[in-house]
Amino acid sequence: MAPAIAPMKPSNVVENSFVKALAESSTLNYVPSQFAFANDSRGSHSDSIPIVDFAHLVSGTPDQRTKVLRNLDKACREWGFFVLVNHGIPDTLLKAIIEASLEYFELPEEDKRRYEAKSASDPIKSGSGSVINTANHRVHLWRDFVKSYVHPQFHCPDKPHKLREVLAEFSEKTRSVARKLLQDIGENLGLEKGYMDEVLKLDSCFQLYAANYYPPCPQPDQAIGLPAHTDHGLLTFLIHNGVAGLQIQHNGEWFNTNSPQNSILVNTADHLEILSNGRYKSVRHRAVVNNEATRISVVMANGAAPDAIVEPAGPLVEQDGRAYYHPMKFIEYVETMLSNRLQGKSNLDCIKIQQHD
Numbered sequence: 198m199a200p201a202i203a204p205m206k207p208s209n210v211v212e213n214s215f216v217k218a219l220a221e222s223s224t225l226n227y228v229p230s231q232f233a234f235a236n237d238s239r240g241s242h243s244d245s246i247p248i249v250d251f252a253h254l255v256s257g258t259p260d261q262r263t264k265v266l267r268n269l270d271k272a273c274r275e276w277g278f279f280v281l282v283n284h285g286i287p288d289t290l291l292k293a294i295i296e297a298s299l300e301y302f303e304l305p306e307e308d309k310r311r312y313e314a315k316s317a318s319d320p321i322k323s324g325s326g327s328v329i330n331t332a333n334h335r336v337h338l339w340r341d342f343v344k345s346y347v348h349p350q351f352h353c354p355d356k357p358h359k360l361r362e363v364l365a366e367f368s369e370k371t372r373s374v375a376r377k378l379l380q381d382i383g384e385n386l387g388l389e390k391g392y393m394d395e396v397l398k399l400d401s402c403f404q405l406y407a408a409n410y411y412p413p414c415p416q417p418d419q420a421i422g423l424p425a426h427t428d429h430g431l432l433t434f435l436i437h438n439g440v441a442g443l444q445i446q447h448n449g450e451w452f453n454t455n456s457p458q459n460s461i462l463v464n465t466a467d468h469l470e471i472l473s474n475g476r477y478k479s480v481r482h483r484a485v486v487n488n489e490a491t492r493i494s495v496v497m498a499n500g501a502a503p504d505a506i507v508e509p510a511g512p513l514v515e516q517d518g519r520a521y522y523h524p525m526k527f528i529e530y531v532e533t534m535l536s537n538r539l540q541g542k543s544n545l546d547c548i549k550i551q552q553h554d
């Protein structure tokens with residue numbers, strides 16, 4: 198039987214604390230009730246999670262390229278998720294961004310409080326966050342985060358000092374890999390060369406860096422790091438410190454994602470679902486917690502230009518006879534999601550065009 202949930206802590210302990218500080222208090226044996234989010238955090242294992250070899254896309258033989266383009270299409274269509282290998286981003290840079298992100302979370306609380314979000318359009322935000330659960334209760338997440346807009350304008354917390362340089366390089370390198378993948382995805386969708394660059398205005402594409410810190414949790418099945426959600430943007434890149442926790446939903450079942458070291462986990466996000474008129478689905482995923490080790494993930498969300506209007510691609514609408522999504526300015530979509538105004542609803546559902554519309 199699951200142990201009882203601890204009595205409510207005085208609300209200021211939770212409201213004003215980062216989860217890291219709470220988890221480090223030596224007396225914590227239970228999940229405080231504000232965090233209570235009962236879930237079955239076990240996931241299935243699959244050795245059929247798709248792997249995409251980036252080197253074959255860039256410099257493979259024509260045969261290799263054809264094969265990997267097919268893999269990429271299948272991954273986007275069937276899973277909305279793939280493990281990207283041989284992407285050319287140096288291992289040292291991947292390690293450096295994880296380390297610098299960890300140093301951010303280890304800063305004194307007053308340094309992190311400077312970035313507590315006041316409005317959805319703040320370019321840097323930090324905190325721990327909450328969501329509305331199915332019973333309409335606000336639930337605190339077992340996670341601290343920092344997020345910052347890094348392209349087309351670059352923003353970065355002042356501390357730790359090394360974060361700025363490492364993040365700028367990570368943003369540049371991931372941006373170029375994402376762009377190449379998007380061009381190949383355009384080819385797979387049968388769109389003209391240059392279509393993705395032009396319509397999504399990829400020269401000034403939006404990128405959001407997010408780092409997530411999930412401390413060990415005394416009752417992992419009584420709390421959640423991040424509940425099931427989809428991401429805004431086109432392609433989300435994710436790396437982590439080797440501690441498992443990301444699960445994706447496939448055919449209604451939750452799968453653990455374990456990835457070879459130095460690979461990048463990539464998921465298709467809402468704006469790719471919109472652009473492809475529903476051919477590629479934005480994959481639902483969640484982060485579960487464990488009672489042994491701190492997990493850190495570093496996410497780069499790659500989107501269209503902030504002022505680009507994203508809508509189903511014209512040639513695909515023509516094939517399908519109708520558009521399945523309303524157009525929306527990219528940055529408005531993102532800020533609606535970041536503002537939590539939707540109270541647990543998905544933005545994607547809000548812009549889906551129902552048959553009778």
Ligand SMILES: O=C(O)CCC(=O)C(=O)O
Pocket residue numbers: 407409423428435442443444482483484494496
């Ligand atoms: O930490 C993870 O594995 C998931 C993070 C995530 O889904 C997000 O930041 O949107």
Ligand SMILES: [Fe+2]
Pocket residue numbers: 426427428482
């Ligand atoms: Fe996500």
